Amino acid sequence: MPSAADGLARVDAWFVEQGWTPAPFQRRAWAAFRQGRSGLIHSPTGSGKSLAAWLGPVSRALESDDGQAGLRVLWITPLRALAADTAENLRAALDGVGLDWKVETRTGDTGAAARARQRRRLPEALITTPESLSLLLSYKQAADRFRHLNAVIVDEWHELLGSKRGVQLELCLAWLRARRPGLPVWGLSATLGNLDEALAVLLGPHADAGERIAGDSAKTLTVRGLCPERLDRFPWAGHLGLSQLQPVIDYLEQGRSALLFTNTRSQAELWFEALAKNKLEWITEIGLHHGSIDRPLRQKLEQGLREGAFRCVVCTSSLDLGVDFSPVDRVVQVGSPKGVARLMQRAGRSGHRPGADSEILCVPSHAFELVEIAAARRAWAAGRVEARRPLTLCLDVLVQHLVTLAVGDGFEPGAALAEARATHAFAALTDEQFQWCLDFITRGGPVLEHYPQFQRVVEEGGRYRVTDQGLARRHRMSVGTITSDYQMRVKFLRGPGLGTIEESFIARLKPGDTFLFSGRALELVKVRDMIAYVRAAKGRRSLVPRWQGGRLPLSTELADTVLEILEEVAGGDYRDPEVQAIRSILEIQLDQSALPSRHRLLIERSRSREGTHLFLFPFAGRLAHEGLAALLAWRLGQRLPATFSISVNDYGLELLTASALPALTDADWRALLSPERLVEDVLAALNASELARRRFRDIARISGLVFQGYPGKGKTGKQLQASSGLLYDTLDRYDPGHRLLDQARREVLESQLELGRLRAVLERVADQTLCLTEPERFTPLAFPLWVERLRNRLSTESWRDRVARMTERLEKHADRRAGGG
Structure with a gap:
């Protein structure tokens, strides 16, 4: 009989063969697993977390x-x-230690034959997604397939935490634990600010016995901002990016391989096109990678990365995580990362191996982003990393999970309730709420009980099952919680598919229009059955798709550090090189108005031919500012006969009215910015019913109230919105207390408008000094908000011409003030 040390001895021997030495944190993780423990391993990207988790069970x-x-x-x-x-x-490690296990994947990309084989017999190690795991529970004898399960490893746990996919996984883990008591569960996470909470959510009721294992040392990270030689003193968002193309090319030429990250797919398309046009000799050595490009094309590029065939790949968050390839020499971030964790995740793709240093060059897309870059470096050094807050009581996810179990072997309500309460998400689930869920899946509730399609589950002898095989097939096709604007396939008229674009973008085009996608200029030929057929376009200016996922709000940690830097600047301290680079801009802001800080809210009032402009700079992120702008416009409208146009960005908001607006005192602003009656006033200020109706579309899909359609015959976004909208109106009229309606309203406030962050802003304002200024012209902080409103209202040519004229006037005014004129 082998001794207890034999397995680890084999692991040590393999490490020696590779020229490696196990890190102390890896040894701690192996020992903890072998003792039957569960836990969370957190360490920077590329430090060896995967082997720390994998080699324990091996x-x-x-x-x-x-x-x-x-x-x-x-x-x-x-x-x-x-x-x-x-x-x-994982296979490479198995081969190295000599363990004869099969490792297979099961995802949406897995073929039908492989899935059928896995339903009969699973391999020793299965790599899957939360959605595919949930699907496995929907087949008969599901418990028997997991009877030998000894470990669950959740990779990139921080990416699931705080989402409905994480809630879905919590429910699946509770089901597994109920059938495999004492099952070790391990999470892997890189950068996260609430590690204890992350551990508690992962392990549920067993969190107290869980173990947090940290990497042995923080990775050395260099964050550099690309400081342009010349900066406009009145910057606006997106203006600066591609003007720095040549310095970026110079930086890329210093290394053999690079990743160039952008925050949006639109930016990725533009930067890929610019590099291809300016470095024709690189044409076969540059690639484009984002989530809307067809999977085969992305796989081909990923293989090229592994083989070192690319000098530069332009990408989005699609290459943030785990896709394994040789470490690159250079990482470039275009635009502010908007969050500390995101920047560190991307930086870790360089030097992506234990002990190696990482460096990232940040390219601002407008001048003030240089301050964000300096703030990100400081926040990382101080350990201020964003938290991911877990969700609770997402009844649409619980309903889907219950139907999934009913499609399989069925469930007993007492056991299902106990499993749900064993999760963080549903620990507070009441008997009444659970009974509502049972009523919803068996009858459809009091309003929908007369429609057979909503009576999906039947109760037989105390066990709940789905007996209609047609309903079972439809449910399996709908499992999952990922929602987005509805996607339309893009395909050459005669040739292969290219990927997917949001339906809302294609709906704005007519045949003959051109757009940039997948690194190509394409002409729309026709739209049929949710497919946009295209051909290669020649010589015309192309539109760039804008995806809804591109609106990343500035994180609280990064915003607070920016305010800390601006506070130093107000005292004459320009210590960061990036801040020094925009000194002239900051000095104009100070000369014409003031700078905000953690202790001072800046409010500017300006006049123009358009009317009276009110600018506020809370630095709370775009989403919170949208809610705050609507709130202030509504509260002002209760006092004054005026209507307002609104503009927001990550730094602040603008309210514009053509009406004569009297000057507001400190006391007036205190009342307008009061946190009292916040929820009531926000709901009154916004078309909350329409926002909730749109949110309800996703909840209705997840809960099974609407069906997205069969492959090749999917419903359009408009059809789904119409179906869910009709359901929303019906329930709102006849069952206004419907729990999914309440959830839609709650999600609008919490997620879409970041009500918690908005409340925190208003509570902070109560302790801040209000700095009320009346500059003669738009200041450098106010100007981007004016541009943002103009851009959303006018055509490209019109707003660019107006911005150019306004910039010229502001520059002349600044010169006169500097000269004492």
Whole structure:
């Protein structure tokens, strides 16, 4: 009989063969798993977390493998794109230590034959997503497939935490624990600000016995801002980016390989096109990678990265996580990262191996982003990293999970309730709420009980099942919680598919219009059955799709550090090189008005031919500012006969009225910015019913109230909105207390308008000094808000011409003030 040390000895021997030495944190993780513990391993990208988790169960299996087939380790990944890379890495370790396990993937990309084979018999190690794991629970004898399961590993846990996908996984883990008591569950996370909470959510009622294992040392990270030689003193968002193309090319030429990250797919398309046009000799050595490009094209590029075939790949968050390839020499971030964790995740793609240093060059898309870059470096050094807050009581996800179990072997309500309450998400679930869920899936509730399609589950002898196989097939096709603007396939008229674009963008085009996608200029030929057919376009200016996922708000940690820097600047301290680079801009802001800080809210009042402009700069992020702007406009409208136009960005907001507006005192502003009656006034200020109706579309899909359609026959976004909108209106009229309606309203406030952050802003204002100024012209902080409103209202040519004229006037005014004129 092998000794208990034999498995680890084999692991050590393999490390020696590779020229590696196990890190202390890896040894701690192996020992903890072998003791039957669960926990969270957190360490920077590229430090060896995967092997820290994987080799615990592998070392144990080397000693005690009973030779029986069956699933032993379940590996959960947030992105199906990561599954193949993860499988390759796990197989390499198995080959190295000599363990004869099969490693397979099961995701939306897995073929029908492989899925059918896995339903009969799972491999020893399965890499899957939360959605595919949920689907496995929907087949008969699901519990039998997991009877040998010894470990669950959740990769990139921070990417699931705080989302409905994380809630879905919590429910699946509770189901597994109920059938495998004491099942070890381990999460892997890189950068996260609420590690204790992350551990508690992952382990549920067993969190107290969980173990947090940190990497042994913080990675050395260099964050540099690209400071342009010349900056406009009145900057606006997006103006600066591509003007710095040549310095970026110079930086890329210093290395052999690079990743150039952008925050949006639109930016990625533009930067890829610019590099291709300016470096024709690189044409076969540059690539484009984002989530809307067809999977085969992305796989081809990922393989090229592994083989070192690319000098530069322009990408979005699609390459943030785990896709494994040789470390790149250069990482470039275009635009502010908007969050500390995001910047560090991307920076870690350089030097992506234990002990290696990382560097990232940040390219501002407008001048003030240089301050954000300096703030990100400071926040990282101080350990201020964003938290991901978990969700609770998402009844649409619970309803879907219950129907999933009913489609499989069925469930007993007492056991299902206990499993739900064993999660963080539903620990506070009441008997009444659970009974409502049962009533919803069996009858459709009091309003929909007369429609057979809503009576999905039947109760037989105390067990709840789905007996209609047609309903079962429809449900399996709808499992999952990922929602977005509805997607339309893009395909050459005669040729392969290219990827997906949001339906709302294609709806604005007519045949003959051109757009930039997948690195190509394309002409729209026709739209049929949710497919946009295209051909290569020649010589015309192309539109760039704008995806809804591109609106990243400035994080609280980064915003507070920016305010800290501006406070120093007001005292004459320009210590950061990026801040020094925009000194002239900051000095104009100080000369004409003031700078905001953590202790001072800046409010500017200006006059123009358009009317009276009110600018506020809370630095609370775009989403919170949208809610605050609507709130202030409504509260002002209760006092004065005026209507307002609104503009927001991450730094502040603008309210414009053509009406004569009297000057507001400090006391007036205190009342307008009071947190009292916040929810009531926000709901009154916004078309909350329409916002909730649109939110309800996703909730209705997740809960099974509407069906998205069969493959190739999917409903359009308009059809789904109409279906869910009709349901919303019906329920709102006849069952106004419907729990999914309440959830839609709550999600609008909490997620879409960041009510919690808005409340925190107003509570902070109560302790701040209000700095009321009346500059003669728009200041450098106010000007981008004016441009943003103009851009949303006028055509490209019109607003660019007006911006140019206004910039010229402001520059002349600044010169006169500087000269004392």
